Amino acid sequence: MTIVKNLTNFPFAAIIGQDEMKLALQLNVIDPKIGGVMIMGDRGTGKSTTIRALADLLPDILVIKNDPFNTDPQGLSKEYETESIKIPMVELPLGATEDRVCGTINLKEILAGGKSTFEPGLLARANRGILYVDEINLLDDHLVDVLLDSAASGWNTVEREGISIKHPAKFILVGSGNPEEGELRPQLLDRFGMHAEIRTIRDPKLRVKIVEERIHFDQSPQLWFEKYENEQQAIQNRLLTAQQNLKKVQISKEFQLKISEICSELEIEGLRGDIVSTRAAKALTAFENRLEVTVDDIQRTIILCLRHRLRRDPMESINSGEKILSVFQRIFSSEKI
The missing domain is CATH 1.10.8.80 (Magnesium chelatase subunit I, C-Terminal domain)
Incomplete structure (x- = not known):
């Protein structure tokens, strides 16, 4: 399966160090029921870069065309027009409201007899993909609770004025943050499957290598992807084989x-x-x-x-x-x- 290149994102195979974080992310791809990853560490250690790189590495998924929930058409009784899309990688803005995350019910439209009653939120977009929350330790506890509930159950339920709407929300939840800015409450931390700690690399030679690789990538991303194409393909194949063999x-x-x-x-x-x-x-x-x-x-x-x-x-x-x-x-x- 060919890997679609996003030339703005660093290739996963080229990331040096941070083995603990990379392993935790890959294991959650193999078995999403592990329950997501909490990544805590210093600023500028490549947390966001690694997560985006992993999403680029994963194969496309088949969905119903123009469906806001990325519904899998396989196994449905009715036939739909389908399309292949890159696996969703949704980043949650720090100031996001619950309506933005969960979606909103349009009561006015319902009372007027209209059909457009639900405006999907970020959880709908993240279905069958990855939901990444940077600085999750600064997010409101209630909103973190909502994310964890959806990640665990695979469903998002929105209720307003006695009206309830439910849609699938199966995603790998990845949170990251800097411990200096505060920890999550233990009750919330416990609900993350894994917890990776990352630190700034201290070896000067390794730091120089990382800087050089990043500069070269920014200068010619196409050549950089070609350099790592075989390694990228090997990692993707390894993950797909592991998913199939897990049972x-x-x-x-x-x-x-x-x-x-x-x-x-x-x-x-x-x-x-x-x-x-x-x-x-x-x-x-x-x-x-x-x-x-x-x-x-x-x-x-x-x-x-x-x-x-x-x-x-x-x-x-x-x-x-x-x-x-x-x-x-x-x-x-x-x-x-």
Whole structure:
């Protein structure tokens, strides 16, 4: 499948570093039920660039022509005119209102007997795609709650004056922010499947390489895409194969029990941590083109799945990632790591 190039966006295959963020995003593409990604890190670390690059990498989707909800025509009883479109990548403006996000019901039109009763919002546009919210930690908690509800259920419901309209809203929710500007409430953080932390690269040689690559890309984006075309195609094929093989991936009962032991020892509230850790390990297994989850698959994903679910203790000197890894290694000590 040919990749349609957006020459304003940096190619995903050319992004240097930030492996944790890239892995979390790709695993959510393989299994959207993981529940999205929260990316926290310093300004200017390529968060927006990476997310746009991933959206460009993904294959086109088939939709009903001119449909505001990007409806999949396959399996419908009625035949519609169709078209292929680039996978939707919707960026939520920081000052967006609930009406802009969810859509509005035109009560005046309804009372007048008209048909144009609903004006779709950003959730409709994001259906079957990616919804990206930069500086999500500055967004109103109620609006974050609305986004998380839609992402989890796959539906958006708008109610006004006793009138209710519901439409599909299946999307991968990606939020990003700078921790210096405040964190999300723990209740909201917990509902994100994964939490990636990114930091400014300190190695001077690597920084110079990143700067040079960006300058060269801006000077001749077409040549840059041609340079990475094979790598881009390989990543796309790998993701598509992983999506197809995900249902075949198996994880042993013993490993599932040990994941739950880790969550229990870390005092993770609820069962989201157990579920997401299992899903992420299976998605990584599929990404690696295997069908049996290994200890390494769990080790590479469990910190991403649990770090934002830990109870905050300001007196602790150990960071969340080290704490999870320590418990993981103790519980899996009998296994070959």
